[in-house]
Amino acid sequence: MKRKMNLLLIIGLVGTPIAGTQFGIDYGRAIWGETQIWWTPQQLALPLEQTSNQFQILLDNEPLANHLTRNSLTALGAEGLAYFVTPEMVRVRLNNWPQVQAGMLHMAVYSALALGVSLTCLIVGALEFFRHAPAPRQRASELPTLRSSRRRSGG
Template sequence: MKRRLNPLLLIGLTGVSISGALFGMDYGRAIGGDPNIWSPKELALPLEQTAGHFQILFDGEPLADHLARNSLTALGPEGLAYFVTPEMVRVRLNNWPEIRGSLFHVAVYSALGLGASIACLIIGLIESLRPLGARRQMANAQADRPAAPRQTGLFKPDQTTRPSAWRRG
């Protein structure tokens, strides 16, 4: 009357601990990550390439229009004025929404593994907590079923395989 260790219970325990930790890390990074993730200064984009993300209005007009007609001036370090050209304007973007989306994407796979592990754990617990007699009755019921007759080789089941039963006729 020794109880066997249920493999589904072991898979569930191992999977819940591993995939639960992975899910917690992935979800935690997506929820509580640093929202100030800017593109590097070296990779700053020209204003034309960022037109689909935002628009800067200067005196009611888009900044790109002002730059195109040279209506903006700036003062240099020596105090001399110069026209601001579109090549001088660069934009750094906050990449947090894209990074957050990819972290949530990874967290979905961790959650899938966690769900499968929890299912294995529950099934394993039910099987291990079920009384031993009920499991034995199920096994005996399957063993009591009549087995199909075995077919061996060339002979039909009603013929004998003993040489003394062979007759020439």
């Protein structure tokens, strides 16, 4: 008895491990990925005013930028002398992990879609494969020959 594999079963058998592996890699990197390597490099730190759309630091219920423009903040230098903190002195390093993670999860959606399609093909193909009983094999001696299958017409 021999069963014939259908196209859906073949697609499912090939696609499921490939799409499943890709989904596992994409999702794993997004969930358990390295979160501390995505900071803005120190040499490229941004001025405070360029980051106002992402966060705001309040000092005594007033934005830090207002204090800096009024020169109301002072600091002590290494030699112990006080100086005013200016907006040019303040730089911000951002952690870009949320944006990177969103991109990784976006890719995981596509690999999950491919995995779903592959699993559907695998299930439908397997159901089709096992639904039909296999045709029994015939021995060569049992196969009808061309001569014996011809009808001889009388006449």
